[in-house]
Amino acid sequence: MSTVQCVLAGSAQMMLFALSLPKESIVVVEGAVALLDNPLRYTTVREVEIQVRKLYCISRAAPKLPISVEDAGRSAEEFAKAEAKGVPLPCVGQDTRLDYRVIDLRTAAGQAVFRVQHQVENKFREYLSSKDFISIHTPKLISGSSEGGAAVFKLEYKNGKCACLAQSPQLHKQMAICGGFCRVFEVGSVFRAEDSNTHRHLCEFVGLDAEMEIMRHYFEVCDIVDGLFVELLRHLNENCKTELEAINRQYPFEPVKYLESTLRLSYEEGIQMLKEAGTEIEPMADLNTEAEKKLGQLVREKYDTDFFILYRYPLAARPFYTMPCYDNPAYSNSFDVFLRGEEIISGAQRIHEPELLAKRAVEHGIDKSSIKWYIESFRYGTPPHGGFGAGLERVVMLFCGLNNIRKASCFPRDPQRLSP
Ligand code: ATP
Ligand code: AMO
Numbered sequence: 001m002s003t004v005q006c007v008l009a010g011s012a013q014m015m016l017f018a019l020s021l022p023k024e025s026i027v028v029v030e031g032a033v034a035l036l037d038n039p040l041r042y043t044t045v046r047e048v049e050i051q052v053r054k055l056y057c058i059s060r061a062a063p064k065l066p067i068s069v070e071d072a073g074r075s076a077e078e079f080a081k082a083e084a085k086g087v088p089l090p091c092v093g094q095d096t097r098l099d100y101r102v103i104d105l106r107t108a109a110g111q112a113v114f115r116v117q118h119q120v121e122n123k124f125r126e127y128l129s130s131k132d133f134i135s136i137h138t139p140k141l142i143s144g145s146s147e148g149g150a151a152v153f154k155l156e157y158k159n160g161k162c163a164c165l166a167q168s169p170q171l172h173k174q175m176a177i178c179g180g181f182c183r184v185f186e187v188g189s190v191f192r193a194e195d196s197n198t199h200r201h202l203c204e205f206v207g208l209d210a211e212m213e214i215m216r217h218y219f220e221v222c223d224i225v226d227g228l229f230v231e232l233l234r235h236l237n238e239n240c241k242t243e244l245e246a247i248n249r250q251y252p253f254e255p256v257k258y259l260e261s262t263l264r265l266s267y268e269e270g271i272q273m274l275k276e277a278g279t280e281i282e283p284m285a286d287l288n289t290e291a292e293k294k295l296g297q298l299v300r301e302k303y304d305t306d307f308f309i310l311y312r313y314p315l316a317a318r319p320f321y322t323m324p325c326y327d328n329p330a331y332s333n334s335f336d337v338f339l340r341g342e343e344i345i346s347g348a349q350r351i352h353e354p355e356l357l358a359k360r361a362v363e364h365g366i367d368k369s370s371i372k373w374y375i376e377s378f379r380y381g382t383p384p385h386g387g388f389g390a391g392l393e394r395v396v397m398l399f400c401g402l403n404n405i406r407k408a409s410c411f412p413r414d415p416q417r418l419s420p
Helices: 014-022 077-083 094-099 108-130 170-178 219-239 241-250 267-276 289-303 356-362 368-380 392-399
Strands: 005-008 028-033 050-057 154-156 161-163 183-191 204-212 263-266 307-311 334-339 342-349 386-391
Touching: 005 014, 014 077, 014 161, 014 183, 014 334, 028 170, 077 241, 108 183, 108 204, 108 219, 108 241, 108 392, 161 267, 170 204, 170 368, 170 386, 204 392, 219 307, 219 334, 219 342, 219 386, 263 267, 267 289, 267 307, 289 307, 289 334, 289 342, 334 386, 334 392, 342 392, 356 368
Parallel strands: 005 050, 263 307
Antiparallel strands: 028 050, 154 161, 183 204, 204 386, 307 334, 334 342, 342 386
């Protein structure tokens, strides 16, 4: 989207008509394009203006809009200047923006965030396709929970049956491997009923998932993540300069620091770094948000990167389908990936042995009859395999340094919001 100045060069009647048009009305103009001697500071097309001879209104906006694009799109610099002058500008709150999302999305930053998101999704597909992954589509209505836990939306299905909205494509992406596809990926909706009123949790998000056969070690999955994300970060920096500038004007952020070969730290090394920095930490539990942030900060100081892989998590902190480490089953063949001190990806090798899988499901309190079809799939011969899942909105939020995942979702769904 770009902005160009239009100068009315027609009749007085046309001027009056133009003045009667409310802001945000859709018009078609006809006129001459003129080169400008003094490029305009306030338009994005700076070299030219249109001298309008004819003006047609295609869609008239309401005379009074609930929020204005100008207010919703003010830059951090404008706010700072107004503050310094002692006349603070009105600030459009997050909920108001989301209530009137179609107006909020018209701001330069609103447009830019979703163009970046488009690039992330495209790169994910393109990179994995180039590595022989094929795209699949798994069902979103399933008979049991795919990640375990209570965070699942249940609904009435047909013939007295109850269905769950898939919390991830986990079970079916693994079953695609059982089905003889060596490498698959999916871009699809994921539903989580968790009551997480945080800056980084949604009830519905877009999952970027992949699953692959592995030959020797689950680091083969980490290698794919590494190659994909290093290429993605480079691609976004090179190809989204205008978008990143627009976002930066409204929501200032530092560019992401990353290494050409992604840093891999073991969970134990991570815990050690946290302990040495004086953070109290339970060594065999998952990292809480605060510990993740702290570790991100320590890694940045020591290794000069905002992007790293933390592997070999305690088994107790991982879902039931995660493969325990062969040398010490208290740990697992799993990893998380962090960007600016927050998790953007989870991945692991999976258990491909049905008895162990059933045992682990029961230990996690999962009714194994609800996922019998999944466990049975491993009785017919399955290669060792692993994969990973990222949240599209979370990747965009953290890459762009946004403070809230709702800014990276066109129409976010959270525990409080089911519309627009
Ligand atoms: P994953 O599902 O892979 O773990 P995630 O980033 O959503 O991905 P969670 O396990 O949901 O991770 O949460 C990680 C941490 O985030 C938790 O340990 C907790 O500290 C914090 N967290 C999650 N939900 C909430 C919440 N509703 N309120 C406050 N903090 C939360
Ligand atoms: P996990 O539950 O960690 O793993 O989810 C994978 C990634 O999805 C994103 N994410 C979310 N984004 C927005 N709102 C949420 N409520 C939310 N929850 C998770 C995060 C997270 O890293 N099946 C495994 C993946 C795998 O092992 O292949 C899974 O779903 O970016």
